[in-house]
Amino acid sequence: MPESLIVIAIDGPAGSGKSTVARAVADRLGLSYLDTGAMYRAVAFEAIRRGIEPDDRPTVAELARQVELEVGEKVLVNGADATVEIRSPEVTRAVSSVAANPDVRKELVLRQREWAEGHGGGVVEGRDIGTVVFPDAPLKVFLTASEDERASRRSKEMLDRDYDRVAADMARRDRIDSTRSASPLSAAPDAVELDTTGLDAAQVVERVMALVVERVAR
Numbered sequence: 728m729p730e731s732l733i734v735i736a737i738d739g740p741a742g743s744g745k746s747t748v749a750r751a752v753a754d755r756l757g758l759s760y761l762d763t764g765a766m767y768r769a770v771a772f773e774a775i776r777r778g779i780e781p782d783d784r785p786t787v788a789e790l791a792r793q794v795e796l797e798v799g800e801k802v803l804v805n806g807a808d809a810t811v812e813i814r815s816p817e818v819t820r821a822v823s824s825v826a827a828n829p830d831v832r833k834e835l836v837l838r839q840r841e842w843a844e845g846h847g848g849g850v851v852e853g854r855d856i857g858t859v860v861f862p863d864a865p866l867k868v869f870l871t872a873s874e875d876e877r878a879s880r881r882s883k884e885m886l887d888r889d890y891d892r893v894a895a896d897m898a899r900r901d902r903i904d905s906t907r908s909a910s911p912l913s914a915a916p917d918a919v920e921l922d923t924t925g926l927d928a929a930q931v932v933e934r935v936m937a938l939v940v941e942r943v944a945r
């Protein structure tokens with residue numbers, strides 16, 4: 728990563744508050760924001776739309792290389808707005824196997840690095856940002872929260888608002904994301920771990936901003 732690129736890596740499991748916090752920190756710093764989970768979701772969405780089995784690794788990898796993705800305020804997949812659809816329960820169920828596909832990861836990691844170069848750095852959230860995508864990021868934050876709190880946050884933000892089903896899906900996804908062989912979810916050794924249980928988003932943002940002041944020369 729070129730010296731001039733400031734990337735703030737925000738990793739953690741589903742429902743740990745990454746998106747809200749990463750977006751707010753990016754706003755405060757005037758940096759761009761990238762939700763890499765939306766990229767994996769977009770590939771899963773397009774696979775389902777084309778009737779491709781999410782477990783069909785070579786076909787899904789080829790799709791990941793071909794598909795045109797724009798991830799910003801809106802998520803465009805081959806030019807079509809899929810902002811809402813990528814959060815559907817169907818995509819949520821399929822996305823773990825898409826994200827466990829090493830060739831899909833290879834392609835999306837490349838695109839994430841290109842994005843950072845094109846935007847002069849930014850706040851990037853995901854699962855492997857501090858470990859794999861930007862191992863030299865000057866600030867890596869790993870957010871956690873209790874399982875119960877994560878499931879209740881998630882059920883508020885997903886299209887599927889049934890707490891029990893969201894909790895079960897999330898536990899299943901956490902298990903796959905943490906035990907897959909390709910870039911499993913884990914904190915980088917130099918990441919700052921922040922337990923957000925019982926904290927509201929504004930409090931977490933304040934803590935991250937304090938870390939920015941402390942660790943990122945501005």
Ligand code: DC
Nearest residue numbers: 763764765767822823826853854855
């Ligand atoms: O953050 P999210 O729930 O929208 O992420 C969707 C899926 O993509 C989730 O199963 C984890 C996976 N993911 C990943 O493997 N690596 C990333 N950098 C971001 C998300």
